[in-house]
Amino acid sequence: xxxxxxxxxxxxxxxxxxxxxxxxxxxxxxxxxxxxxxxxxxxxxxxxxxxxxxxxxxxxxxxxxxxxxxxxxxxxxxxxxxxxxxxxxxxxxxxxxxxxxxxxxxxxxxxxxxxxxxxxxxxxxxxxxxxxxxxxxxxxxxxxxxxxxxxxxxxxxxxxxxxxxxxxxxxxxxxxxxxxxxxxxxxxxxxxxxxxxxxxxxxxxxxxxxxxxxxxxxxxxxxxxxxxxxxxxxxxxxxxxxxxxxxxxxxxxxxxxxxxxxxxxxxxxxxxxxxxxxxxxxxxxxxxxxxxxxxxxxxxxxxxxxxxxxxxxxxxxxxxxxxxxxxxxxxxxxxxxxxxxxxxxxxxxxxxxxxxxxxxxxxxxxxxxxxxxxxxxxxxxxxxxxxxxxxxxxxxxxxxxxxxxxxxxxxxxxxxxxxxxxxxxxxxxxxxxxxxxxxxxxxxxxxxxxxxxxxxxxxxxxxxxxxxxxxxxxxxxxxxxxxxxxxxxxxxxxxxxxxxxxxxxxxxxxxxxxxxxxxxxxxxxxxxxxxxxxxxxxxxxxxxxxxxxxxxxxxxxxxxxxxxxxxxxxxxxxxxxxxxxxx
Amino acid sequence: xxxxxxxxxxxxxxxxxxxxxxxxxxxxxxxxxxxxxxxxxxxxxxxxxxxxxxxxxxxxxxxxxxxxxxxxxxxxxxxxxxxxxxxxxxxxxxxxxxxxxxxxxxxxxxxxxxxxxxxxxxxxxxxxxxxxxxxxxxxxxxxxxxxxxxxxxxxxxxxxxxxxxxxxxxxxxxxxxxxxxxxxxxxxxxxxxxxxxxxxxxxxxxxxxxxxxxxxxxxxxxxxxxxxxxxxxxxxxxxxxxxxxxxxxxxxxxxxxxxxxxxxxxxxxxx
Numbered sequence: 079x080x081x082x083x084x085x086x087x088x089x090x091x092x093x094x095x096x097x098x099x100x101x102x103x104x105x106x107x108x109x110x111x112x113x114x115x116x117x118x119x120x121x122x123x124x125x126x127x128x129x130x131x132x133x134x135x136x137x138x139x140x141x142x143x144x145x146x147x148x149x150x151x152x153x154x155x156x157x158x159x160x161x162x163x164x165x166x167x168x169x170x171x172x173x174x175x176x177x178x179x180x181x182x183x184x185x186x187x188x189x190x191x192x193x194x195x196x197x198x199x200x201x202x203x204x205x206x207x208x209x210x211x212x213x214x215x216x217x218x219x220x221x222x223x224x225x226x227x228x229x230x231x232x233x234x235x236x237x238x239x240x241x242x243x244x245x246x247x248x249x250x251x252x253x254x255x256x257x258x259x260x261x262x263x264x265x266x267x268x269x270x271x272x273x274x275x276x277x278x279x280x281x282x283x284x285x286x287x288x289x290x291x292x293x294x295x296x297x298x299x300x301x302x303x304x305x306x307x308x309x310x311x312x313x314x315x316x317x318x319x320x321x322x323x324x325x326x327x328x329x330x331x332x333x334x335x336x337x338x339x340x341x342x343x344x345x346x347x348x349x350x351x352x353x354x355x356x357x358x359x360x361x362x363x364x365x366x367x368x369x370x371x372x373x374x375x376x377x378x379x380x381x382x383x384x385x386x387x388x389x390x391x392x393x394x395x396x397x398x399x400x401x402x403x404x405x406x407x408x409x410x411x412x413x414x415x416x417x418x419x420x421x422x423x424x425x426x427x428x429x430x431x432x433x434x435x436x437x438x439x440x441x442x443x444x445x446x447x448x449x450x451x452x453x454x455x456x457x458x459x460x461x462x463x464x465x466x467x468x469x470x471x472x473x474x475x476x477x478x479x480x481x482x483x484x485x486x487x488x489x490x491x492x493x494x495x496x497x498x499x500x501x502x503x504x505x506x507x508x509x510x511x512x513x514x515x516x517x518x519x520x521x522x523x524x525x526x527x528x529x530x531x532x533x534x535x536x537x538x539x540x541x542x543x544x545x546x547x548x549x550x551x552x553x554x555x556x557x558x559x560x561x562x563x564x565x566x567x568x569x570x571x572x573x574x575x576x577x578x579x580x581x582x583x584x585x586x587x588x589x590x591x592x593x594x595x596x597x598x599x600x601x602x603x604x605x606x607x608x609x610x611x612x613x614x615x616x617x618x619x620x621x622x623x624x625x626x627x628x629x630x631x632x633x634x635x636x637x638x639x640x641x642x643x644x645x646x647x648x649x650x651x652x653x654x655x656x657x658x659x660x661x
Numbered sequence: 662x663x664x665x666x667x668x669x670x671x672x673x674x675x676x677x678x679x680x681x682x683x684x685x686x687x688x689x690x691x692x693x694x695x696x697x698x699x700x701x702x703x704x705x706x707x708x709x710x711x712x713x714x715x716x717x718x719x720x721x722x723x724x725x726x727x728x729x730x731x732x733x734x735x736x737x738x739x740x741x742x743x744x745x746x747x748x749x750x751x752x753x754x755x756x757x758x759x760x761x762x763x764x765x766x767x768x769x770x771x772x773x774x775x776x777x778x779x780x781x782x783x784x785x786x787x788x789x790x791x792x793x794x795x796x797x798x799x800x801x802x803x804x805x806x807x808x809x810x811x812x813x814x815x816x817x818x819x820x821x822x823x824x825x826x827x828x829x830x831x832x833x834x835x836x837x838x839x840x841x842x843x844x845x846x847x848x849x850x851x852x853x854x855x856x857x858x859x860x861x862x863x864x865x866x867x868x869x870x871x872x873x874x875x876x877x878x879x880x881x882x883x884x885x886x887x888x889x890x891x892x893x894x895x896x897x898x899x900x901x902x903x904x905x906x907x908x909x910x911x912x913x914x915x916x917x918x919x920x921x922x923x924x925x926x927x928x929x930x931x932x
Contacts, residue, residue: 222889232849232891322802322803325849338868404870426747439733441727458711474860534678541685541700556856
């Protein structure tokens with residue numbers, strides 16, 4: 079390449095000296111990653127508690143008097159928004175993206191380290207603004223995480239005065255943070271790769287995060303403008319989304335606007351958003367499956383293409399969230415078709431994960447268990463997407479518990495199983511210690527079986543026709559008593575799954591304090607991040623000399639090789655017995 | 662090993678749950694059985710995939726669990742296999758999409774002879790309007806909405822005079838033909854949902870939306886709002902009574918028209 083990359087940059091790499099410089103105002107991508115992760119997990123715990131409160135009302139209606147209808151809808155809204163944006167997006171991109179990208183491509187850090195540091199602090203500000211909405215008059219918005227107008231800014235919906243404004247402000251600030259981080263991830267992947275690290279030698283974790291970031295940079299602007307337009311509708315009474323309205327008997331001074339316009343903008347962002355969460359999970363799980371099965375990911379090239387195709391197609395399926403919105407019904411033909419087409423590359427990924435296990439040398443470590451758990455739950459969640467994507471099948475299921483079961487399975491369970499797989503897998507790298515295996519297995523079984531017990535039956539409550547976002551069913555005639563009993567069971571399962579997460583937190587804490595010191599590469603993985611000279615990696619990652627890459631990230635069980643893995647930076651021919659013609 | 666067995670048990674358990682579940686579709690009350698059929702086809706195809714892929718995975722985990730001295734295979738890709746799998750998946754997708762789109766093409770074409778009824782939604786109740794003798798719903802506008810004119814009827818529009826206004830939340834509809842449910846909202850988004858009819862559609866203020874259905878049995882069916890519309894969303898209920906044509910005609914004749922209600926209001930003022 080004609081221009082200088084970080085790989086060739088020979089200027090002195092400045093190391094911070096103070097505690098504050100190393101761990102607070104840090105420009106080290108690894109520290110920033112941990113900051114993102116801790117913040118995302120903490121705010122995620124808030125959302126988890128909110129889900130328990132919701133489930134208490136659903137399972138035992140009226141038993142807890144402090145959960146009134148207003149509060150219930152506020153919990154629902156905050157739970158959803160926190161989980162999707164402030165936990166999953168921030169964790170996969172700000173957390174894993176920041177930690178893994180430079181290490182996996184052989185860079186010393188992100189290409190814009192100061193901007194990277196800023197992105198975390200702006201994200202933290204967005205979180206603070208959102209949490210502040212719990213403390214303003216009227217409380218947080220209860221409009222649902224989808225924030226549909228006109229209701230979100232009108233009387234009758236909780237938080238329609240202050241809560242909605244803080245929510246919109248928080249989202250705008252988050253988008254600023256995301257853009258700063260996103261520019262880093264994209265530019266670093268394109269420009270910061272070390273010698274020999276071609277795009278097609280990058281691990282799938284990087285591909286997943288890279289494409290997800292591009293999706294975000296293109297999709298978040300739609301959310302940004304819709305948030306600004308709704309803020310203007312609220313504050314200065316413009317009518318972007320507001321038609322003529324008689325609200326609670328009073329004629330309002332709005333007119334001419336379109337509520338459906340907001341939905342188009344929101345979902346143009348909202349559908350790529352779910353792939354922003356899913357694609358990094360797809361990439362990461364591919365790497366963990368292959369490492370612990372001692373076998374290259376099956377069909378790496380197709381896996382890369384599938385990530386790209388899924389990313390591209392994700393921009394032309396959005397209105398499958400709007401089949402009953404009152405939009406022109408002929409749109410249904412187009413969006414049902416594109417939505418079912420996107421099932422093809424997604425299915426290929428599933429086949430390739432399973433084919434990676436086939437003829438592998440499978441070590442059922444804790445990360446591997448979570449990864450196989452991902453495949454099982456993703457098959458379920460992905461297939462139910464076909465029900466909802468097919469417009470005529472969707473109509474009776476729309477706004478029922480079938481939708482809730484589907485998106486929790488495919489966004490809440492599967493990617494979260496990957497988050498755990500990844501945290502366990504890279505724990506020795508990040509901390510230099512090993513985690514407690516036994517607690518890890520206990521955490522896995524409780525979480526995997528428990529979440530399936532929550533969401534499998536929920537689909538059927540949706541098929542029956544039980545609507546979502548209902549505070550109480552008020553003895554509706556078509557709902558049998560057994561359904562209420564089922565809701566009680568789901569609530570109990572949810573609380574049990576919640577309890578199992580403490581096993582994970584305890585494991586992290588005791589492993590940090592007195593965990594066994596980990597070897598540099600305990601899983602004997604081939605990708606670059608495990609080949610750093612120090613463990614955990616020091617600032618600058620690679621010591622004096624940057625690594626040089628000679629092979630792809632999946633040289634496991636190469637025939638004839640002495641070891642069952644060849645690291646990416648191992649020169650070709652160094653193991654004379656390895657049959658490297660096909661690698 | 663235990664893991665593979667548990668996966669197999671979960672597969673069996675899931676299939677068993679499907680067949681044993683007491684929670685399934687309500688008894689169909691409209692002619693949209695095509696949606697139920699499309700759902701069944703989807704369950705069959707997706708069910709086969711769910712069972713096949715998971716059992717294959719469980720088998721792989723069992724057969725290829727780590728054994729001392731064994732090594733994994735080295736096969737970066739298998740283009741032929743991947744092509745086959747892509748092809749089979751595409752066929753499966755087409756098999757799902759085709760019946761779904763056929764049903765949808767019926768859904769988007771409202772039959773010419775459909776009877777029209779209008780459901781008006783507001784936070785948090787339902788009211789209804791029928792077109793009356795002239796078969797045409799009169800013009801409405803939010804600027805006309807008052808306590809005495811809750812439907813916002815334009816008093817100068819002759820088509821509106823014979824409109825039948827039902828101010829409580831119970832609508833009656835007759836057997837014997839397709840019905841177009843026109844939907845109008847006074848304030849925010851709502852959704853008219855009767856599970857037994859299968860069809861549903863959002864109400865959007867400022868826009869007239871609709872859906873159509875043909876009732877196939879008599880009964881009294883609850884209307885649920887299916888688009889979060891504020892604190893009272895879950896209380897926004899009504900009901901639809903499907904009855905024989907003769908009974909419906911009797912009921913309709915008992916409901917007031919806009920003209921009658923206006924005359925009443927004027928008379929009240931005078932007294």
